[in-house]
Amino acid sequence: MGAGDYNVDLTKMDVDELKLSAGVGRIKLTLPANDKLSADLSVGVGEIVVLVPKGTAFRIQFDTALTVRELPAGFTVVNDEVSSPGADSAKELVELEISVPVGHVSVQYLP
Numbered sequence: 001m002g003a004g005d006y007n008v009d010l011t012k013m014d015v016d017e018l019k020l021s022a023g024v025g026r027i028k029l030t031l032p033a034n035d036k037l038s039a040d041l042s043v044g045v046g047e048i049v050v051l052v053p054k055g056t057a058f059r060i061q062f063d064t065a066l067t068v069r070e071l072p073a074g075f076t077v078v079n080d081e082v083s084s085p086g087a088d089s090a091k092e093l094v095e096l097e098i099s100v101p102v103g104h105v106s107v108q109y110l111p
Contacts, residue, residue: 010037011053022046030110031056036092042099050096050107057090059083060107063099070106082107 003024010018010032018039020027026047031037033053041048052058062069062080069082076083087093098105 031058031094034092035094037094038096039094040097040099043103044100045102046100047104047106048098048100050098050105051110052084052094052107053110055086056094057084057087057092058094058096059087060096060098062105063097063101064105065101067100067102068104070104070108072107072109075107 002022004022005026006020006022007028008020009030011030013032015037018037020029021042023044024046025043026049027041027043028049028051029039029041030051031053033056060082062082064080071077071082074085
């Protein structure tokens with residue numbers, strides 16, 4: 001993908017692997033509840049927003065430079081890896097790799 005805004009809602013889909021990439025723009029990804037998923041999200045310059053159902057266990061590996069990260073309270077941050085509460089003991093785990101060299105990454109719980 002080149003430039004643009006991409007809104008991907010996986011709440012009613014059964015997806016095991018996902019790869020999304022944009023040179024410049026915004027990716028908004030809504031995750032399924034309590035599912036196993038491996039995803040690679042990349043935006044050269046821009047924003048990635050990840051919407052997560054409460055109670056879904058996930059882990060994020062970041063590759064960022066000049067990037068602001070917004071995370072919900074209670075997450076464990078060790079260097080460039082972030083884990084949600086309960087991720088270490090979860091049977092179903094969402095694993096994300098997020099690359100945004102310049103921009104903004106926001107992880108938010110769904111209402």
